[in-house]
Amino acid sequence: MHTILTSVLLLLLLIFFNCFLLGLPHVFVLHGKDLHLDIEKPVKLDEQTDLFWKVNSRNNIAKCGFNNDPVVYNKYAGRVELFGPNFSLKLKNNVQHSDSGNYTAVTISGKEQRVAEYEVIVQDSVTPTKLTVDPVSSSSDSCNLTVTCSTVDFNISSSFRCDGKNCSHAGEKELKATKKCSSLKVYLQQDTIFCNHSNKVSWNQTMKMLKSYCETKTGENKGHNNE
Numbered sequence: 001m002h003t004i005l006t007s008v009l010l011l012l013l014l015i016f017f018n019c020f021l022l023g024l025p026h027v028f029v030l031h032g033k034d035l036h037l038d039i040e041k042p043v044k045l046d047e048q049t050d051l052f053w054k055v056n057s058r059n060n061i062a063k064c065g066f067n068n069d070p071v072v073y074n075k076y077a078g079r080v081e082l083f084g085p086n087f088s089l090k091l092k093n094n095v096q097h098s099d100s101g102n103y104t105a106v107t108i109s110g111k112e113q114r115v116a117e118y119e120v121i122v123q124d125s126v127t128p129t130k131l132t133v134d135p136v137s138s139s140s141d142s143c144n145l146t147v148t149c150s151t152v153d154f155n156i157s158s159s160f161r162c163d164g165k166n167c168s169h170a171g172e173k174e175l176k177a178t179k180k181c182s183s184l185k186v187y188l189q190q191d192t193i194f195c196n197h198s199n200k201v202s203w204n205q206t207m208k209m210l211k212s213y214c215e216t217k218t219g220e221n222k223g224h225n226n227e
Contacts, residue, residue, distance in 0.1 A: 024102070024119040028181070028200035031124045035095050039086040039105050039116040049109040053082075053089050056101045061089070086115075097122045125202040126182060127151050129195045133213045143214035144170060147186065149195035149206070154184040160193070160210055167191045167210045 029035045043051060045066045053061040062080050063071045070082045081090040091099060105116040129151055136144040142163040149156045154177050159170035167188060175186035182199035191211045197204045 024117055027118045027120050029095055029120065029122050030201040031097065031122050032094050034093075035089075035091040035099065035120060037089040037091075037103055037105075037116065037118055037120075038084075039088050041086070041115045043086045043107065043115055045107075046109075049107055051087055051105060051107050051115075053080075053087075054104050054106065055099075057104065061091075061103075095122055121181065121200075123181065123199050123201045126197045126199050126204050127153075128204055129184070129197045129206045131193070131195045131206040131208055133193070133208055133210060135213050138214060145210055145213055147193050147210070149175075149184060149186045151184060151197050153179050153182065154197070156184060156186050158186065160188065162191065162210050162214050167193075 047066050051064040055061055060073050061076050062082055064087050072080045079093050100120055100122045103118045103120055104114055107113050107115055129149055132148045134146045136146055145160045147158055156175050158175050160167055161170045177184050185196045187194050192207055192209050195206045
């Protein structure tokens, strides 16, 4: 179990570095959930200072004025709450892919000052993985197998060899691919093959025992251990 958790953590770190861009903090949110954006700096409003939350520089989301209730603009009516002493933002009610973008909080008095800025990326849950194992050849003491792990965006194949005690890679040992802030990884633990599909908001795993796809010495098949 410890090995599996370690592999998952390494996979998530791989996705993080694959998605990381210098500059703005990135916030990933699951499609359909709520979005929370904090203002870390202390914010003080007075008669001459207002605070605005904006998206993509041009579109106003909400406004906070001194001693006044927050004003939420029409497009976001019923979807936005401002909370806490620093007017952090909560975008609720089924966040959509169209809500992805550059979110900024600015105070405006004599000049405009940015007090928070985020690049928001809305992601779907990862798709299930399809893991197939195809016997290639066998002898009295070993067998060769081809393993394929596939999703909508990925397809990884590699060869493995199993004997009476162990299974091992017959090809390259590092099997992984990354795309659009998601990642697919195939790894072997003892005689079990794992296929992990992950992004920043979800992950999915499929596993199969490779030895069950090898034939016995008499040529009879041991049967398949399916997902």
